[in-house]
Every structure is written in structure tokens, then in C-alpha cells.
Amino acid sequence: MLSWLFASSSQRRILGRPAGVSGPTPWLIAIMSFSMIVVAAAGLAVSNTAGTIAKSAEHRYSVQVPDGARNLPAVISALRSARGVSGAEAVPEADMRATLKTWLGSEADNPDLPVPAMASFDLAAGADIAAVERQVKSAAPNATIVAHRENLRPVLRSLRVLQWLALGLVALLAAAAAAAVVLAARGALDTHRFTIDVMHGMGATDVQVTQLFQRKIAIDALVGSAAGAAAAAAVLLLFTASATALGELTGGVRLGLADIMLLLLLPLALTALATWVARTAVLTALRQAL
Amino acid sequence: MRPQWQGGGHAEARPAGGKGGRGLSAIVEFDSVGLRYGTGAEVLRDLNFRLQKGGFYFLTGPSGAGKTSLLKLLYLAQRPTRGRVQLFGEEISDAPRAALPEFRRRIGIVYQDFRLIRHLSAFDNVALPLRIAGSSEADVEAPVREMLAWVGLADRSSARPPTLSGGEQQRVAIARAVINRPQLLVADEPTGNVDADMAQRLLHLFTALNRLGTTVVVATHDISLIKEMPGAHMIRLEGGTMVDPTGALKNPPQTGWVEVQR
Ligand SMILES: Nc1ncnc2c1ncn2[C@@H]1O[C@H](COP(=O)(O)OP(=O)(O)OP(=O)(O)O)[C@@H](O)[C@H]1O
Ligand SMILES: [Mg+2]
Secondary structure: OOOOOOOOHHHHHOOOOOOOOOOOHHHHHHHHHHHHHHHHHHHHHHHHHHHHHHHHHHOEEEEEEOOHHHHHHHHHHHHHHOOOEEEEEEEOHHHHHHHHHHHHHHHHHOOOOOOOEEEEEEEOOOOOHHHHHHHHHHHOOOOEEEEHHHHHHHHHHHHHHHHHHHHHHHHHHHHHHHHHHHHHHHHHHHHOHHHHHHHHHOOOOHHHHHHHHHHHHHHHHHHHHHHHHHHHHHHHHHHHHHHHOOHHHHOOOOOOHHHHHHHHHHHHHHHHHHHHHHHHHHHHHHOOOO | OOOOOOOHHHHOOOOOOOHHHHOOOEEEEEEEEEEEOOOOOEEEEEEEEEEEOOOEEEEEOOOOOOHHHHHHHHOOOOOOOEEEEEEOOEEOOOOOHHHHHHHHOOEEEEOOOOOOOOOOOHHHHHHHHHHHOOOOOHHHHHHHHHHHHHOOOHHHOOOOHHHOOHHHHHHHHHHHHHOOOOOEEEEEOOOOOOOHHHHHHHHHHHHHHHHOOOEEEEEOOOHHHHHOOOOOEEEEEEOOEEEOOOOOOOOOOOOOOOEEOO
16 A cells, blocks of 8 residues: 555665664754744734634725714714614714824824714625615715725735735745755765665666655655644744734734644645655656666 | 587577577577767677577676676666667567566676675675565575575675675675576676685586576686686677687687677
8 A cells, every 4th residue: 555655674774774763854844844834824814814804894884974073963873774784883083083092192182183073884795885875975965985895905905915925935935845855865866876776787666766765755754844843833832822912913813723724734745745756856866777 | 518508509500580480599689789888989889699598608808898888788787879689588679668677687697896785784685686576575584595505605694795705795796696596697707806716616606507597698807717617608809899709719619609690
């Protein structure tokens, strides 16, 4: 079944290598695995954040009401009577000023600063925003309706870019790991060139020779990936634990079960990739000889 | 002694052009074979000959004549750059690479420099062809012990090559070459660096194997070795071509025999 992958103990002796994990390859794979998982976790967190933001904003609208003191009650009642509208509420002027304070400081409390009145509401899926807008305009002609989704579009776009960046980085790290494995495999071939020539002369097939190498590389890759994954898990847990302080920054975003499964698959995928690449590299190199 | 080549070689000479009949007992057949390394000049030219199954052949000629190159064609370390080579009755000059291991498993090679794997014990070195051929570990132990005993190294089976004397290494190399009872044994200067006594003993190993049916080809400069084998066929190379196989050597004429195609 997997016998193509694994050489017997007497076959392993042929290369005369110490048993167990050795050489720089496991370290290299561990570093790659660690980086891949951390980057992928960040990418997933960004993706989840973007999803949460997009979802919360999807059906949410605001109405900006100039001359709010006079018009706001009419707008609110117009909204409440409109079809498909729920959760219509006025954003009190005090709230607006509190928000502005973040940007303007105490100047926000200046009564001379005109602060528009705001109302916000949710619109049921499939309801007609144009009809709502007409009713609002009849209550307050200068009022404007803004979909939150519109306001958030640039932010979401940035988040998506970050997400793709993370994905690209993971792919690059995988490519770098593969390249390193190819170099390691070629190095091992050079080291054992003599033994391989002798074996070929006796009628060993390329697959037989490759078996001697791929077991070692598969084990190196598996051990390296697992070690990198463990280190990444430790770092991610530490980060999450200390993230209460950073809660605002991360938006309290957690990785879901599916995300964690995906992250756990990464080291396994890296092991499989490394083994396959090494096998292919060895077979290709062997084919150069007669 | 050996019916295969005691006069039998002459008697079996086949009618020229009788292609079907010719293949029957030829184990090696060269047809207009040339070999060049890279872009250099041809080091082997216009080789036309056949080796009989069960024959014992000496390959001689001055240094640089192309003996090792010819042996490489025999043990499939080189393909001819020109002409056709048949082994075991099958065309191998343009056989796909993947088909070669199967042929190689039927050939035993004694390299001039032994080519023992230095980190493997004598036992594991000798066992290597069996393991490559897919024998189970249970089927490896007994033949390897027997073979090591046969070459007088029963008590050195766990020694690694660097700790063996030159003669001992040579015997391990020979044991490894014959462990699979190859149909064709190719030996390149197998007595190049041992004393006359050892050379004789090694020659006896070859003749014993030859009696069991293995075709043996030995490249050597050692005239005394050739004299030990009055019945052996001779191939003499000079400058990459075969020279008159009967006239070139001072051996008894009935021994200097190889069938050369016109
Ligand atoms: N790998 C190679 N690349 C290029 N030229 C080679 C190679 N091997 C051999 N030659 C050349 O081919 C010619 C024949 O060499 P070969 O080794 O077959 O001779 P030989 O008869 O075995 O000589 P010796 O008795 O010294 O072992 C020589 O001129 C040699 O320089
Ligand atoms: Mg030579």
C-alpha cells in the first residue's frame, strides 16, 4: 500500500545514514511551517473580520437629517411606517458629539459646531430602498440615505487585499519550502552518487533508489512541520490570550473550528508537498543517467 | 572439459547470414558498433562479433585500446553511438531506459576498482544484488553466507571494505558479482593489483562459475592468466577495433577463437 513510500530497514542501511531526524531540512521545514501557519491564521482572522463587518453592514442604512432638531421626529415616524424597515432609531446629538470628540477633542462640544442629526435603520432583504427614500424625502426633503455597505467598501476592499496577500505569502512559503527540499534532495543524491551508480549497475530501478531517499525526506518534513505547527500554535495562543488588551484592534475576532482544521491541515499538506517534490526531484535527477 | 567451447565453438560456426540460427547460442552480438564519448573521436569502431553462451573470453589490448569501453557496452553503462548491440538475444542499443534494469540483473560486474560500498559490511555488499532483485531477507542470509565462505571470507562478513586487504576486497567484489548467478559475468582487470597466487585463485572462481553455465568476459593485460586458460577465446582490441583474433596472440591457435562477422 504505502510500500512505495517506505524502504525496509535493510534497504535503509544502504545509504548508511544515521537513523532519525538529522540535517538542516527539518529545521527549514519547521520555519516554513511556523511562518505559513501564523500568516494563514492572520489571513483567516482578517477574512473573518471582513465577513463580520460586511454582514453587520449589509442591511444597515443611515439617514443624515439636516436641521435635525426640527425634522428628525418626522423622519423617524416616516421610517417606522415604511415597508421592510425595522430598528429605526435616532442617533441622539449627544452620541454624535461623543463620537466626534475622538477626532475633534473638546471642540466637539462647541455648540457652534453644526452636528447633523442621524437616524439609522435595518432594511429587510428584498425591500425597496427607493420607496423608503421617497417617504423619508417627503418628511424631510434634504435628508440623504447612505448604505453602510457603501461607507465600508474601501475598508472591506483593504481587508480583502490583506487576505489575498496572506494567501499569496502562504503559497510563496510553500514554494520556498519546495525549492529547499529540491536542493536537499539533490545534495543527498550527490552525496550518495557512488552508491546509486553501483545500485544502478546491479539493476536497481529508479523507484527503488528513490525509496531510499523519500522515507528520510518524508520523516524530516513531517517532524519539521509538526514542530513548526506546535510553535505557531503556542504563539497564536499567547497572542489571543494577550489580545484582550488589543480586543479593539482585532474586533474580538476568533478563529472558528473550520479555520483551526484548515490550519492543522497546513503542516500535513506541507509534508505531502515536500515528499512529493523530493520524490519527483530524485526521479528526475536519476533519469539523467543511463 | 567444457563441451561448450572445447572445439565446440568451431563446430558451431553458423552459415553466414543465417540470422535465425545465429541468435540461438549467442549471448552478445555486436553489429557495426561504434562508441564515442561526447563529441570526441570514436574510441570503439566497427565492432562485429558474437559471444557464445557459456563461453570464456579474454579481452586484451594495450592501454587505451578501449577494453573498459567495450565492457561498459556489455554491462549497459554505455549505449553504442553507432550500430547495434544485442544482449541475451534482445536488441538493447535503443531499448527504453526502463527496460535496462531487467537486463542488468542478469549481468555480474567486477569493476577494476571493486566499487564496494564502504559503509556496508562485506555481508551487506554481497547481499545488495539479491535485495535489489527483490529477495526477501529470509532468502538472503544463506546464499550470502555460502558465497562468502566460497571466497574464503566467512569470518570477515561483518567487516567493512576499508578494513579489508586489497585481495579480500577483490573477493568481496567477486562474491557480489556472482551472488545472483548471473548469465553474463564481466570482469575488468580483476587481477590488476593482486599477487600471482591470488590471481590464480580468482581465475578458479571464474572457471567454476563458467562450468555452471555463466558466460565470462575478462579484460586483462595479464598474459600469465591467459596462459592458465588454454581453452579460452581471445578478443584483442587495438585503437578501438578488433584485430585478427587468431593471429595477434601467441597463444595456441585453437584457443584464440572468436567468431567475427564479415
Ligand atoms: N568517460 C570517458 N570520456 C571520454 N573519453 C574516455 C572516457 N573513458 C575512456 N575514454 C577514452 O577512451 C579510450 C579508451 O579507453 P578505455 O578505458 O576503454 O581503455 P582501456 O583499453 O580500458 O585502457 P586500460 O588498459 O588503460 O584500462 C581512451 O582513449 C580514453 O581516453
Ligand atoms: Mg580499462
